[in-house]
Amino acid sequence: MNAVNPGRKLALAGQALLLILLYLFLYFPIFYIMYLSFVENTVWPFPPEYTLEHYINLLTLDNFHQGLVNSLIIGIGTGLLSTLFATMAAIGLLKYQSRWRGLLMIFYLAPLFVAHILIGISSLIFNKAILGLPGNLLSAIIANATYATAFAFLVIVAQLARYDWRLDDVAMVFGATPAKTFREVTLPNIWPAIFGGFFVGFILAFNNLEISFYNLGAIPTLPTIAWGTLRHGIKPELYALASIVNAFIFLILIILYFLLKMGFLKLDIKDR
Amino acid sequence: MSETILQLQGIYKNFGSVEAAKNISINVSKELFALLGPSGSGKTTMLRIIAGLETPDKGRVLINGRDVTNLPPYKRGIGMVFQDFLLFPHKTVKENIVFPLKMQGKDESTKEEQYQWVSQLVHLEGLDERFPYQLSGGQKQRVALARGLVSRPSVLLLDEPLANLDRELRKEMEIEIRRFQLELGIPFIYVTHNQEEALTMSDRMAIMRLGQLEQIGDKFELYHHPQTSFVASFLGSTNAMQGEIKAVDNGCIVVDWDGVSLRAPYKDDFKIGMTVDYFLKSEKITIHPPGQKPDDHGRTVIEGRLRDTIFKGQYADYLISLKNDNEIIVSDVPTISPALRNATVSISWPSEAPDVFPADGGLA
Numbered sequence: 237m238n239a240v241n242p243g244r245k246l247a248l249a250g251q252a253l254l255l256i257l258l259y260l261f262l263y264f265p266i267f268y269i270m271y272l273s274f275v276e277n278t279v280w281p282f283p284p285e286y287t288l289e290h291y292i293n294l295l296t297l298d299n300f301h302q303g304l305v306n307s308l309i310i311g312i313g314t315g316l317l318s319t320l321f322a323t324m325a326a327i328g329l330l331k332y333q334s335r336w337r338g339l340l341m342i343f344y345l346a347p348l349f350v351a352h353i354l355i356g357i358s359s360l361i362f363n364k365a366i367l368g369l370p371g372n373l374l375s376a377i378i379a380n381a382t383y384a385t386a387f388a389f390l391v392i393v394a395q396l397a398r399y400d401w402r403l404d405d406v407a408m409v410f411g412a413t414p415a416k417t418f419r420e421v422t423l424p425n426i427w428p429a430i431f432g433g434f435f436v437g438f439i440l441a442f443n444n445l446e447i448s449f450y451n452l453g454a455i456p457t458l459p460t461i462a463w464g465t466l467r468h469g470i471k472p473e474l475y476a477l478a479s480i481v482n483a484f485i486f487l488i489l490i491i492l493y494f495l496l497k498m499g500f501l502k503l504d505i506k507d508r
Numbered sequence: 509m510s511e512t513i514l515q516l517q518g519i520y521k522n523f524g525s526v527e528a529a530k531n532i533s534i535n536v537s538k539e540l541f542a543l544l545g546p547s548g549s550g551k552t553t554m555l556r557i558i559a560g561l562e563t564p565d566k567g568r569v570l571i572n573g574r575d576v577t578n579l580p581p582y583k584r585g586i587g588m589v590f591q592d593f594l595l596f597p598h599k600t601v602k603e604n605i606v607f608p609l610k611m612q613g614k615d616e617s618t619k620e621e622q623y624q625w626v627s628q629l630v631h632l633e634g635l636d637e638r639f640p641y642q643l644s645g646g647q648k649q650r651v652a653l654a655r656g657l658v659s660r661p662s663v664l665l666l667d668e669p670l671a672n673l674d675r676e677l678r679k680e681m682e683i684e685i686r687r688f689q690l691e692l693g694i695p696f697i698y699v700t701h702n703q704e705e706a707l708t709m710s711d712r713m714a715i716m717r718l719g720q721l722e723q724i725g726d727k728f729e730l731y732h733h734p735q736t737s738f739v740a741s742f743l744g745s746t747n748a749m750q751g752e753i754k755a756v757d758n759g760c761i762v763v764d765w766d767g768v769s770l771r772a773p774y775k776d777d778f779k780i781g782m783t784v785d786y787f788l789k790s791e792k793i794t795i796h797p798p799g800q801k802p803d804d805h806g807r808t809v810i811e812g813r814l815r816d817t818i819f820k821g822q823y824a825d826y827l828i829s830l831k832n833d834n835e836i837i838v839s840d841v842p843t844i845s846p847a848l849r850n851a852t853v854s855i856s857w858p859s860e861a862p863d864v865f866p867a868d869g870g871l872a
């Protein structure tokens with residue numbers, strides 16, 4: 237190893253700068269909003285006078301409850317649907333390897349690159365005109381699941397690449413039918429990955445504005461409420477809403493992190 | 509020999525353009541049968557076909573006379589010990605071992621009984637609640653063996669079970685596996701690319717190359733009477749020479765190997781002028797101390813320079829440089845002093861010692 241390495245020092249300094257910039261423009265505003273949500277005077281909150289008023293106003297807002305419930309439904313529905321598809325896709329791709337693998341991968345991931353607003357408008361028109369689906373929660377779930385499946389697939393495939401599919405062969409030789417093999421051996425080893433896929437799908441759909449907006453019209457979700465109130469100027473209740481959503485998602489991510497860590501601890505069979 | 513349990517009849521299997529099995533027919537009875545071959549010769553493929561994890565393109569697999577060719581793996585009742593152990597990482601030792609019984613829907617008392625039996629057989633006491641990542645390599649090996657044996661299968665397949673163990677442990681497990689086979693009295697099909705392992709453990713063995721069976725039979729038969737060039741060169745420590753048949757004399761041929769004459773028994777397909785491969789196991793050669801010249805009646809006798817001696821304990825490898833610039837390795841009892849380096853010595857072997865084949869037989 238080289239004691240004096242200018243390249244390494246430069247790289248370290250560059251990374252420090254990058255992180256400072258990222259945190260300054262990404263996380264700092266978020267923490268600032270969280271801070272604002274607890275203070276009386278939101279225009280110039282120094283020194284602060286703490287209050288829960290904005291939270292109380294938010295909870296008594298007309299359609300807040302309805303919006304929360306709808307967002308949860310869309311989030312869970314999309315999470316389940318996209319996880320199911322993404323898991324099947326990932327297993328198909330990894331367990332039954334074929335020479336079309338690269339091409340299939342591209343097709344599964346392609347929805348990542350379609351603009352959400354385009355998915356929203358086009359699925360509204362297509363679902364209504366061709367499939368005869370009215371704009372409702374179901375069609376919002378389906379529309380969200382299109383790109384959420386791609387994200388969930390990305391998460392699941394990355395983790396399933398570590399699973400040794402020969403374990404499935406072992407189970408079959410020892411008498412397990414394909415269904416039992418999945419339940420007894422595959423699933424217990426890959427569930428953290430599936431769980432991760434579900435949360436990605438959930439968070440994306442829960443937070444989504446464009447797709448849900450076009451498919452739902454007047455039916456409220458948290459993002460559409462936030463967007464709606466924005467039109468009458470930024471109100472302090474919005475800070476409370478943003479803080480709740482953020483805190484919720486951070487919590488999920490933390491839980492997820494620990495679940496993944498625990499779940500994969502035992503997967504490393506090559507580890508002596 | 510006792511009755512046949514497992515039969516392979518004319519098995520073919522291609523993966524794209526790779527011929528992984530080509531007209532394989534084997535009968536295995538209650539014995540330890542070793543399948544030996546270099547990497548990529550199709551050994552694992554053969555086991556996977558027997559287990560039902562791979563369907564042959566052509567041919568049949570019979571177990572106890574019943575055609576199982578189209579039966580899925582979970583209906584075959586076979587035990588298997590996999591390369592790299594492949595224990596279930598999320599199950600404890602005990603759960604791993606009773607897995608086959610659980611899949612067969614056995615009741616708790618049967619499970620317990622069989623588990624006790626097998627964990628004593630393979631010496632696994634006290635590890636029940638450990639997870640695979642908490643085991644040493646040797647312990648994992650024992651668990652894998654126990655899982656393969658616990659349901660008293662009709663056949664046990666072992667795919668290079670000792671390849672990941674160190675030498676000491678390997679010696680110990682070789683003896684153990686041999687003991688299990690004798691105790692259980694079921695066929696063990698033992699895949700390895702380690703010839704020493706195959707020769708130590710097996711009753712009979714088969715040698716595979718490029719998806720084909722080169723020779724099958726008793727291990728002494730294969731070692732001492734190989735039928736192909738490949739088997740002759742693959743088994744043991746072999747000197748490979750090539751030359752032209754110069755003369756036929758008194759039931760023997762004389763082969764000219766770069767100016768050195770070698771003798772071998774005459775066979776029907778030999779003709780003067782034919783190029784032949786001449787294989788000679790190093791332990792079939794005798795080394796004579798300087799000054800001693802052996803009687804060359806019925807023997808090949810050559811003089812050479814003792815270039816080096818590699819002392820191995822019970823025997824030594826002598827590297828002999830010949831006047832035709834080739835080298836021969838002789839394994840003999842270590843009687844020649846290492847101080848005699850570069851001395852001129854004679855080496856000799858009986859005419860029937862070598863294995864000779866027409867040269868187009870093809871070497872790997």
Ligand SMILES: Nc1ncnc2c1ncn2[C@@H]1O[C@H](COP(=O)(O)OP(=O)(O)OP(=O)(O)O)[C@@H](O)[C@H]1O
Pocket residue numbers: 523524526527528545546547548549550551552553554701
């Ligand atoms: N699923 C598969 N798809 C394509 N080719 C395969 C497949 N399985 C095996 N092969 C090929 O078949 C040949 C035999 O493979 P096999 O694994 O049976 O060899 P092996 O004798 O077990 O080798 P090793 O000692 O390295 O384990 C090889 O050329 C291998 O590349």
Ligand SMILES: [Mg+2]
Pocket residue numbers: 551552553591667
């Ligand atoms: Mg193999």
